[in-house]
Amino acid sequence: MSERIKRKIKIPANIIMLFPTNIILLFLIIIPTILVIWFSLVNFQPTFGLNFWESKFVFLGNYLKILKDAEFVKAVARTVYVSLICLGVEFTIGLLIASILTGDILGKKVLYPLLIIPIMIPPIVIGNNFWLIFSANGPVNQLISIILNTEFKVSWFSHPRYAIIPIIMSEIWHWYPLTFLILFSGLVNVPTSEIRAAQILGAAEWQIFWRIKFPKLKGIIIIALVIRMMEALKVFDVVHLLTHGGPGTLTETISFYLFKVGFKYSRISYISAGAWIILFISFLGFSLALRSVLVKER
Amino acid sequence: MPGLVLRDISKRYGDVQALDGINLQIQDGEFCVIVGPSGSGKTTLLNIIAGFVKPDKGEVMVDGKLFNELSPRDRNIGMVFQDIALFSHMTVRKNISFGLEIKKNKKDLEKRVKEITDKLQISKLLDKKPRLLSGGEAQRVAIGRTLITEPSFFLFDEPLGNLDANLRLEMLTEIKRLHLNVKKTFIYVTHDQEQALSAATKVIIMKDGKLLQQGHPREIYNKPMDIFVAEFFGISPMNLIDGIIIPGKEGSLFQGAGLSVNVKDCYHPEKARVMLGVRPADIIVQDNIIEDGFGTVSAIELLGDRNQLYLALEQEKPVIAITSPKIRPELDARVKIKLKENRIFLFDRDQGRRLHP
Numbered sequence: 001m002s003e004r005i006k007r008k009i010k011i012p013a014n015i016i017m018l019f020p021t022n023i024i025l026l027f028l029i030i031i032p033t034i035l036v037i038w039f040s041l042v043n044f045q046p047t048f049g050l051n052f053w054e055s056k057f058v059f060l061g062n063y064l065k066i067l068k069d070a071e072f073v074k075a076v077a078r079t080v081y082v083s084l085i086c087l088g089v090e091f092t093i094g095l096l097i098a099s100i101l102t103g104d105i106l107g108k109k110v111l112y113p114l115l116i117i118p119i120m121i122p123p124i125v126i127g128n129n130f131w132l133i134f135s136a137n138g139p140v141n142q143l144i145s146i147i148l149n150t151e152f153k154v155s156w157f158s159h160p161r162y163a164i165i166p167i168i169m170s171e172i173w174h175w176y177p178l179t180f181l182i183l184f185s186g187l188v189n190v191p192t193s194e195i196r197a198a199q200i201l202g203a204a205e206w207q208i209f210w211r212i213k214f215p216k217l218k219g220i221i222i223i224a225l226v227i228r229m230m231e232a233l234k235v236f237d238v239v240h241l242l243t244h245g246g247p248g249t250l251t252e253t254i255s256f257y258l259f260k261v262g263f264k265y266s267r268i269s270y271i272s273a274g275a276w277i278i279l280f281i282s283f284l285g286f287s288l289a290l291r292s293v294l295v296k297e298r
Numbered sequence: 299m300p301g302l303v304l305r306d307i308s309k310r311y312g313d314v315q316a317l318d319g320i321n322l323q324i325q326d327g328e329f330c331v332i333v334g335p336s337g338s339g340k341t342t343l344l345n346i347i348a349g350f351v352k353p354d355k356g357e358v359m360v361d362g363k364l365f366n367e368l369s370p371r372d373r374n375i376g377m378v379f380q381d382i383a384l385f386s387h388m389t390v391r392k393n394i395s396f397g398l399e400i401k402k403n404k405k406d407l408e409k410r411v412k413e414i415t416d417k418l419q420i421s422k423l424l425d426k427k428p429r430l431l432s433g434g435e436a437q438r439v440a441i442g443r444t445l446i447t448e449p450s451f452f453l454f455d456e457p458l459g460n461l462d463a464n465l466r467l468e469m470l471t472e473i474k475r476l477h478l479n480v481k482k483t484f485i486y487v488t489h490d491q492e493q494a495l496s497a498a499t500k501v502i503i504m505k506d507g508k509l510l511q512q513g514h515p516r517e518i519y520n521k522p523m524d525i526f527v528a529e530f531f532g533i534s535p536m537n538l539i540d541g542i543i544i545p546g547k548e549g550s551l552f553q554g555a556g557l558s559v560n561v562k563d564c565y566h567p568e569k570a571r572v573m574l575g576v577r578p579a580d581i582i583v584q585d586n587i588i589e590d591g592f593g594t595v596s597a598i599e600l601l602g603d604r605n606q607l608y609l610a611l612e613q614e615k616p617v618i619a620i621t622s623p624k625i626r627p628e629l630d631a632r633v634k635i636k637l638k639e640n641r642i643f644l645f646d647r648d649q650g651r652r653l654h655p
Binding site for chain 2 (some may be wrong): 191193194196197198199200201202203204207211212215216
């Protein structure tokens with residue numbers, strides 16, 4: 001009898017071992033996620049003095065409201081637009097450097113680690129550096145002055161048009177090593193014999209690139225773009241450090257907008273709905289992009 | 299000078315002398331097979347001809363034109379690679395037409411592709427991707443891909459290494475037929491003896507970056523330059539017996555490993571230590587003969603159409619004899635051995651040079 005009970009309580013080792021991780025996951029991800037779903041469906045603001053379980057249930061009210069909010073829509077559009085510029089430039093730079101480094105060039109071993117330094121620098125350092133570079137008396141203004149041969153002084157961070165430029169530049173500088181590394185690993189994996197076969201059939205370098213290397217890199221390019229896009233959509237730190245979303249709201253990105261409205265104006269329910277909308281759109285976009293890579297040909 | 303001429307080609311990789319002063323002339327339309335153990339520099343030589351590797355020294359001339367500074371794409375060469383190297387993201391059709399498409403020469407494209415695929419019997423595969431092809435089919439496509447640009451000569455870098463034995467023979471026949479068909483120079487690198495012997499009009503034997511011997515396969519088979527060539531060339535390696543040669547009135551007498559063999563027409567000036575070489579098929583094992591000596595049967599391989607006997611002599615290495623399937627001695631039996639008189643080779647023991655015939 002007692003033996004039977006013992007056997008009943010016995011828990012398999014794998015469950016015991018997974019238990020701590022699952023507890024952490026529960027508190028870090030699962031409970032907050034459920035809470036955010038709940039927040040987005042009620043009208044909860046800490047400043048109202050009501051607890052979130054006492055707040056009024058408004059169902060999709062928050063979603064409808066934030067979709068009509070011009071500031072939110074603009075922040076989304078701006079983020080997408082900044083991301084696409086960054087992606088385009090980073091991709092070009094990455095591909096260029098990767099192609100150069102796959103060839104036989106002098107000092108490859110030194111260049112390689114030097115070129116991936118930016119990705120290892122914390123965003124706050126990059127933000128501060130670019131703040132210095134683009135400050136009113138900084139090197140950028142001076143350089144342009146020398147080129148134009150007149151005194152050139154633009155206050156980059158408060159200019160309604162140009163304020164976005166330092167943000168884009170710092171993002172590009174910070175993240176080009178990622179695309180470079182991914183594309184480089186793709187390029188070195190193109191079989192030498194296929195390249196040689198193309199050469200001996202009479203293909204020039206650029207033909208080999210477009211007809212052999214590029215098609216083989218297609219999958220890896222999409223993966224690189226998706227990874228980078230995910231990162232770009234989250235851009236927050238440089239905006240916070242350089243322009244603080246200004247002048248006005250002209251350089252506000254999604255994360256910055258959500259942070260501002262949520263934690264400064266304490267409209268928690270409102271931004272919860274916003275966050276879910278962003279997640280839904282990204283999920284849709286990325287799944288479509290990755291479909292061609294992950295779904296194998298039959 | 300017509301054909302391909304290599305003059306004093308040398309190439310070094312770090313401490314390794316990959317090629318050391320190679321001089322070579324290959325006539326137009328020859329089927330030239332380069333053989334040698336791995337690391338002998340065969341593939342390096344091929345890559346220098348193709349232009350992928352620049353020689354440190356020496357000249358590559360084709361039809362009297364210097365090729366050294368020409369990039370591979372301007373050399374008008376066809377090459378089939380060891381790993382076949384079909385463009386894996388393209389269909390067979392695209393693979394074959396690649397050579398013309400990049401030259402913007404689309405005029406006869408359809409017709410040419412059809413011609414080639416008909417010739418190689420791969421018309422049914424045109425819309426498949428390379429990974430769906432079998433080894434033999436992929437090989438045919440690789441050959442078809444080189445044919446389309448009508449190159450002036452063809453390089454094959456161990457193309458059949460990845461195929462199984464039957465298929466290899468079949469593809470080799472195909473390549474031989476192709477050679478008769480296109481009447482261009484073929485240079486074919488392999489370490490497979492059978493391939494070399496059956497296809498070549500010229501064989502080049504390489505070792506340690508040096509060219510050891512070149513000539514018609516029959517010539518090399520009958521007159522190997524030294525012990526290495528004798529042991530390396532031929533489907534079954536030559537047996538070597540250590541001993542001494544004693545000059546006599548009618549030829550000389552070889553004594554070693556318990557054998558004493560009369561070597562006709564060999565007039566060695568003095569008594570000397572030599573290596574006697576004899577091919578497995580030239581050892582007679584019979585009861586009713588005047589024997590040269592005795593051997594103990596240490597193993598028998600019954601191969602159906604022939605038997606292969608391992609005979610222990612008074613030396614470390616046994617000799618191998620190939621006999622008719624009727625001769626089937628017991629294991630450990632002592633058998634009479636005779637070497638065919640006119641099929642005996644003698645080599646210098648130290649330098650390995652051939653002394654006789």
